Amino acid sequence: MSTATTKTELADVELAAPDAERLSALLVGLERPPRPSALSASLTFGWRAMLKIKHVPEQLFDVTAFPIMLVLMYTYLFGGALAGSTQEYIQFLLPGILVMSVVMITMYTGVSVNTDITKGVFDRFRTLPIWRPAPMVGYLLGDVLRYVLASAVMLAVGMIIGFRPDGGVLGVLAGVALLLVFAFAFSWIWTMFGLLLRTEKSVMGVSMMVIFPLTFLSNVFVDPKTMPGWLQAFVNNSPITHLATAVRELMAGNWPASALAWSLGWAGLIMVVFGAVTMRLYNRK
Known part of the structure; x- marks a missing residue:
């Protein structure tokens, strides 16, 4: 046998x-398959970020219900007191509140990065033969969709309650495009915190400590001319003030060369500095 x-x-x-x-x-x-290009890898990770929204649609609460609440609350609470009527105040407020809302939701990029790190997903990403920054860039590209959705929701609500931009469709699109560029750059700050801090609660806490003073100490709600001199010095040099001014003027049909230059300059500086720090942390973590 x-x-x-x-x-x-x-x-x-x-x-x-x-x-x-x-x-x-x-x-x-x-033959070995070709290595994916930097753009292809980044778009793939961006698509992954959008699929996460598809499977967990509750993530869209902060870009739908939250912006609507902000527009209605600030318009009807402060419109009569600050501008004499809500109709006049909404013309000044909406571009500023749009800037504030989109800048505030950029912090969720850092939260998403931190969540994937704690789950061990990034260990797998680091072993892939891809462009090293692709996961980070993908997160930011995926979140651009959230910024576009928040902008569309706020503009729709503003139009319903009386916002009428003198710059027309082109002025509105130019203002939103500038805001998206700045938000993309600003998100690099939170990717750094997502890598640096241990928990997503820590990321949110630090983000709120930075975002709230930066957005409220600006010309989003009122003209800084009514503020004390020492506060005007800070507000007039704030990146959020420059951005809000540029978006407001573009939507009004003007061409604010100085505010545009400052906004794009801030965006470039933030991207270069915090992008480099983020990738250094990512390579060493």
Whole structure:
């Protein structure tokens, strides 16, 4: 019985040997697939970020219900007191509150990065033969969709309650485009905190400590001319003030060269500095 079993095993090996040789020759003969480009890898990770929204639609609460609440609350609470009527105040407020809302939701990029790190997903990303910054850039590209959605919701609500931009469609699109560029750059700050801090609650806490003073100490709600001199000095040099001014003027049909230059300059500086720090942390973490 033992001899028969041995003969059967040898026969199976002899039959399998040609198949194994053919398979080996086939694998060796094939060319390796090309390495994905930086753009392709980044777009893939951006698509992954959007799929997460698809599977957890509750994530869109902060870009739908929250902006609507802000527009209605600030317009009807402060419009009569600050501008005499809500109709006049909404013309000044909406571009500023749009800037504030989009800048505030950029912090969720850092929260998403931190969540993936704690789950061990980034360990897998680091082993892939892809452009190293692709996961980070993908997060930011995916979040651009959230910024566009928040902008569309706020503009729709503003139009319903009386916002009428003198710059027309082109002015509105130019203002939103500038805001998206700045938000993309500003998100690099939170990716750094997402890598640096241990928990997502820590990321949110630090983000709120930075965002709230930065957005409220600006010209989003009121003209800084009514503020004390020492506060005006800070507000007039704030990146949020420059951005809000540029968006407001573009939507009004003007061309604010100085505010545009400052906004794009801030965006470039933030991206260069915090992008470099983020990638250094990512490579070493």
